[in-house]
Amino acid sequence: MKGKPDYYWRKSKEEGYPARSVFKLQEIQQKHGPVKPAGRVLDLGASPGSWSLYLLDILAGGGSVTGVDLNEPDGKLLARKNYRFLLGDFTSEEVERKIREAGPYDAIVSDAAPSTTGNRTLDTARSAEIARGVIAICERCLVPGGNCVLKIFQGGEEREVLARMRGLFAAAKAFKPKASRSDSMETYFIGMGFTPAAARD
Numbered sequence: 793m794k795g796k797p798d799y800y801w802r803k804s805k806e807e808g809y810p811a812r813s814v815f816k817l818q819e820i821q822q823k824h825g826p827v828k829p830a831g832r833v834l835d836l837g838a839s840p841g842s843w844s845l846y847l848l849d850i851l852a853g854g855g856s857v858t859g860v861d862l863n864e865p866d867g868k869l870l871a872r873k874n875y876r877f878l879l880g881d882f883t884s885e886e887v888e889r890k891i892r893e894a895g896p897y898d899a900i901v902s903d904a905a906p907s908t909t910g911n912r913t914l915d916t917a918r919s920a921e922i923a924r925g926v927i928a929i930c931e932r933c934l935v936p937g938g939n940c941v942l943k944i945f946q947g948g949e950e951r952e953v954l955a956r957m958r959g960l961f962a963a964a965k966a967f968k969p970k971a972s973r974s975d976s977m978e979t980y981f982i983g984m985g986f987t988p989a990a991a992r993d
């Protein structure tokens with residue numbers, strides 16, 4: 793865990809989630825509702841698995857969640873019904889093919905982040921690259937009208953990334969949940985109402 797244990801960290805332990813980041817997605821879902829009942833959801837950068845566990849909880853037995861990460865998730869997730877996990881880099885051709893085969897998806901969420909180096913220029917550039925990878929997967933795997941949530945570090949190319957999302961979704965905006973530490977450079981972009989290229993113009 794990065795940073796000191798705080799209210800959200802303690803709450804995540806009490807509620808059985810492996811990471812405090814669950815409360816970021818919870819707030820996004822409560823305020824913006826990107827995940828619909830019985831939806832098929834792709835969770836990019838899923839490990840240790842709090843977002844995936846929360847998604848399975850709100851889907852309540854309907855729909856499905858596909859998680860992807862470079863690292864294995866918490867073991868209890870793998871035993872859950874309606875859950876599939878793909879190990880690897882979602883920007884690689886091989887993993888992207890598996891993601892496409894398991895799709896399409898009604899919502900794609902990404903909490904994926906690069907390992908930070910402390911060099912802000914490098915860290916924000918890597919984060920923007922990951923965000924562009926998420927958007928590319930949205931273009932290939934989201935259903936028309938589908939929604940996207942992605943994490944991005946501020947201080948780099950985030951304006952261009954948001955502009956790209958505005959071209960693909962009926963509405964796209966930035967949102968920083970309360971559970972995101974105020975000293976963290978992360979924010980989330982939420983795109984609602986995906987419009988495939990063929991239906992644009």
Ligand SMILES: C[S@@+](CC[C@H](N)C(=O)[O-])C[C@H]1O[C@@H](n2cnc3c(N)ncnc32)[C@H](O)[C@@H]1O
Nearest residue numbers: 837839840841842843861862881882903904905
């Ligand atoms: C902040 S953690 C995600 C926490 C997760 N949302 C949760 O609630 O447990 C970010 C994750 O992104 C993953 N990640 C970063 N780049 C990735 C990539 N290209 N492909 C797959 N996973 C990636 C990292 O391995 C890391 O586990």
